[in-house]
Amino acid sequence: MFKNFKLVPNIIFGRGCFAQLDEIIEKQREDIDSWVVFVTDDVFKGRALEKRIPLHDNDLLLWVNVDDEPKTGYVDELTLKVKAYRSTLPCAIIGIGGGSSMDLAKAVSLMLTNEGSSTLYQGWDLIQNPAVCHMAVPTLSGTGAEVSRTAVLTGPEKKLGLNSDYTVFDQVILDPELIKDVPKDQQFYTGMDCYIHCIESLEGTYLNEFSKAYGEKALDLCRQVFLNDHPDRDDKLMMASFFGGMSIAYSQVGACHALSYGLSYVLGTHHGIGCCITFDYLDEFYPEGVKEFRTMREKCNIELPRDLVKNLEPDQVETMITVALGLDPLWENCLGPDWKNIMTRDKAKSLFLKM
Incomplete structure (x- = not known):
């Protein structure tokens, strides 16, 4: 069977297009009582962007903290806050921030229409009801969260996304001006997420011409940003993120993402x-991908943390292994259908102990 996946239906791209957000949201405000929730990274509290958010009298500005990876408990807490704010559902949820903020916006929009805790929906196609209309305004580029069908969450037992066609954003606002002041190291880390998406997709067993077309272009854009330091790097990185997310939509990521989920879950x-x-x-x-990654890292003068797993x-190491090896599609894309005989627990442990 071929995947019949959902794409983001509405996209606006261009420097300054954030100014059109109010006009875009207005189409969702069907009556005088309609209201909107802005799920916004609290790093922007008191900054210039806060004053530009098109907040109406009935709306809720929900500041979110993403110092930690998004957790199911936090999603449930935010959902309750939204439900307590007014008796009716909001007409739209707007996620403003990086991948974590966008994932929180996705998750809250889903949990407003699906009963119970978000832990019940960690997996593939478990969401039963369509989400509240939800939109993304990325202020970081690389994760591909703006285009993906998942909201990645850490739960009490696993790190796994709410993977569903209902998770896909209804509208994305891609304004390169919003990423111009991102700190160098943070831009590198999110940009490399995109680069690694492309390597895993292009070298995976799930590769097809659809994924290849998007992946090759995203990879080319990443090289222009991190090797050539192109003057239009913000525009290019924003499109690389989008294309990188599209590449894995019809294929999959691989070993790096699987292992990093285990690392993230424990640490x-x-x-x-x-x-x-x-x-x-x-x-x-x-x-070849790792070799080029190291060249990019050296060019950007980035030092990575070492010996995280040593002590x-x-x-804890066994938990890392269990989480990582629980992501079957990622390993099959990397190693093929016989992956369990290749990536044993001992093999995974040896890799973790190097980190």
């Missing part, structure tokens, strides 16, 4: 830096 390591730490030890699987308790 709370943020996704972008977790992928970088992991990828640096995967020469065996992606030799962990044995049961």
Whole structure:
């Protein structure tokens, strides 16, 4: 069977297009009582962007903290806050921020229309009801969260996304001006998430011409940004993120993302830096990609954390392994249908102990 996946139906791209957000949202405000929730990274509190958010009298500005990776408990807490704010559902949820903020916006929009805790929906196609209309305004580029069908969450037992066609954003606002002041190291980590998406997709067993077309273009854009330091780097990185997300929509990521999920689940390591730490030890699987990644890292003068796993308790390492090996599609894309005979628990442990 071929995947019949959903695409983001509405996209606006261009420097300054954030100014059109109010006009875009207005189409969802059907009557005088309609209201909107802005799920916004609290790093922007008191900054210029806060004053530009088109907040109406009935709307809720929901500041979210993403110092930690998004957790199911936090999603449930935010959902209750939205439900308590007014008796009716909001007409739209707008996620403003990086991948974590966008994933929180996705998750809240889903949990407003699906009963119970978000832990019940960690997996593939478990969501039963369509979400509230939800839109994304990325202020970081690389994760592909703006185009993906998943909201990645860490739960009490696993790190796994709410993977569903209902998760896909209804509208994305891509304004390169919003990423111009991102700190160099943070831009590198999120940009490398995109780069690694492309390597895993292009070298995976699930590869097809659809994924290849998007992946090759995203990879080219990443090289222009991180090797050539192109003057239009913000525009290019924003499109690389979008294309990189599209590449894995019809294929899959691989070993790096699987292992980084285990690392993140136990240590709370943020996704972008977790992928970088992991990828640096995967020469065996992606030799040319790792070599080029190291060149980019050196050019950008980025030092990665080392020896994170060295002093962990044995049961913590075992938990990392269990989480990582629970992502069957990622390993099959990397190693093929016989992956369980290749990526054993001992093999995974040896990789983790290098980190």
